[in-house]
Amino acid sequence: MSSDAPVGARPPAGKTFFGHPRALSTLFLTEMWERFSFYGMRAILVLYLTAAVADGGLDLGESSANAVYGTYNAMVYLMALPGGWVADRLIGARRSVLWGGVVIAAGHYVMAIPTGWSVFAGMALIVLGTGLLKPNISTMVGDLYERDSPRRDAGFSIFYMGINLGAFIAPLITGFLGERINWHLGFGAAAVGMTFGVLQYVLGRRNLGDAGARPADPLLGADRRRALTRIGVATVILLAVLLVLLVAGWFTVDTVVNLLTVVTVLVTVGYFARILTDREISGTERSRMKAYVWLFLFAASFWLIYDQAGSVLNIFAADRTDRSLGGFTFPASWLQSVNPILIIIGAPLAAALWLKLGHRVSTPTKFAVGLVLNGLSFVLMAAAAQAAVGGDLVSPLWLVAVYAIQVAGELSLSPVGLSATTKLAPVKYASQMLGLWFLATAVGDAIGGQVARLADTWSQPVYFLTFGLASVVLGLAAVMFTRQIRHLMAGIH
The missing domain is CATH 1.20.1250.20 (MFS general substrate transporter like domains)
Structure with a gap:
């Protein structure tokens, strides 16, 4: 998840965005919409969990709701580790960001389904998607510049503004829809925001040049098969643990x-x-x-x-x-x-x-x-x-x-x-x-x-x-x- 450009990455040429590579606008808007969806959902999550069933909520106690919120945030950041590894060793940052955005959007759409279980299933998808997108989009911003470029820090500053712009706008929209009309409509607004992010990312990918196109340190041959096997085994073990918890009534x-x-x-x-x-x-x-x-x-x-x-x-x-x-x-x-x-x-x-x-x-x-x-x-x-x-x-x-x-x-x-x-x-x-x-x-x-x-x-x-x-x-x-x-x-x- 280093922001240093890997050897061989070439900053794309062409039109500029505030004096920076045009691709920065694509990544800026992707991150803005991702943060819109993240902070928009997060702004109403605990309020939805604690709201009475008659008000469309889950009527979860404040104690449990606060713990769910904290754990959800923790998982988002924890998954940045495997998300960075997947990009570095398997599919590259560019595809990681794309698939991460798709999975995040799917998670928000699931949360928009007006049922009790949808919020937890949706959060699980958002955690997985954010782990793929969040660390790797920053890596791609770094790929737009030479290692010692004086514009590099300024580029990250512009990118940082995208994060906070999305975080500022989101609660104003999802909060009004969720608290005043329907909680799941608020979650749906977050889904639409992430969809915008994915669409403009796909449309703007021609501006990205070599940024994130290839894994920085790819696994090949037997090493790749071994890694994929381990991932598969770990997934099966996780599902088995969840099944045991469910059968035992501890889930x-x-x-x-x-x-x-x-x-x-x-x-x-x-x-x-x-x-x-x-x-x-x-x-x-x-x-x-x-x-x-x-x-x-x-x-x-x-x-x-x-x-x-x-x-x-x-x-x-x-x-x-x-x-x-x-x-x-x-x-x-x-x-x-x-x-x-x-x-x-x-x-x-x-x-x-x-x-x-x-x-x-x-x-x-x-x-x-x-x-x-x-x-x-x-x-x-x-x-x-x-x-x-x-x-x-x-x-x-x-x-x-x-x-x-x-x-x-x-x-x-x-x-x-x-x-x-x-x-x-x-x-x-x-x-x-x-x-x-x-x-x-x-x-x-x-x-x-x-x-x-x-x-x-x-x-x-x-x-x-x-x-x-x-x-x-x-x-x-x-x-x-x-x-x-x-x-x-x-x-x-």
Whole structure:
């Protein structure tokens, strides 16, 4: 999942898109529509799961709904690892993105079917499709440029805007349709969005040149047959486990969620163990990986809180927020659009700030700032929850302020973490390290989904204050150990 162009990739010539290769417009729009479908569905998922059957929902308890949401997010990021492998070794990034988009669209169409089972079947398809599309479309953006092209970072910045544009628009459409008309109509709107993405990707593929056309390191002959056999065996084993759970009566939402949480953590531990015990990496590389373990834990802790925006905070928006505006009560899910618009505004400012500060602020310190800000957002959320005790509705500006603080924290940690991942990566694992970075989100979301169960049993002020202060304390502890972590980073800032 490296964004470096593989040897032999040639950036396509011809018309340009804001001074960049024309193919960037194709990938920009594909990613925009994919994020439209992802964030559009995510904005109403927990609200649908917890809505009463009479209101068209599943009437799932908040505890289970929050866990399902967290686990779903975790699986999306976890599948980026095998998705990157499939592209690198079997079919190439271009076909991976195409088939990923098709499977994602199919998943949303399944969710649009007005039955109880459709939401879980649809989510499973979306997870598989996103694993194929998400990491590999970024690789293709990198393929459009020479390795040392000065336009490369600018190209990724434009691409990043597509992500947040789709995330901003989606809740406004799916939220209105889902909350005001029919939940499955909202899911259907996400399906239509992904369909647009697939169609324009197919129509624009002539602009892509060699980008993603071939696997970077293809498996051939016996190796390919062996790999496909292993995939087939693993699939059969997975289906057998699911069948056993079904026959034994253990195939429940909570059982599957708990099992997937354990799998996510075990995969992460195994991945780190494999790298740290590899005798082919140098002592300096091993030291840097030990530093990366700490950064990984900080990042996972960050996402544990941050990604509750679509679950615990979304339910708070629906139940505890006064959403009346000039006689119109806007859907709770509309508040999910606050985050991406703040990122669009704040990303250039954050980039300029880090450029000005240079090496005076180290990577561990930036992570610490992200953790502290994330924690403070939940401390503020505790005050909002306290104001809502007794059934009073609070201003939505509370949530806007919370999201603003969280975005500031994200811009301190997320882009910095991506950069640190590429710099700290052992040479042997350079192409796999971005997948490991995605695992930080997966672990945070998986554990966060379990933690969010407590929001249904603890008082909300206590819940938010407890985890907010925990994040602040962790951030302060990160500051205290900055020198030791920088020493392990062995010259990397």
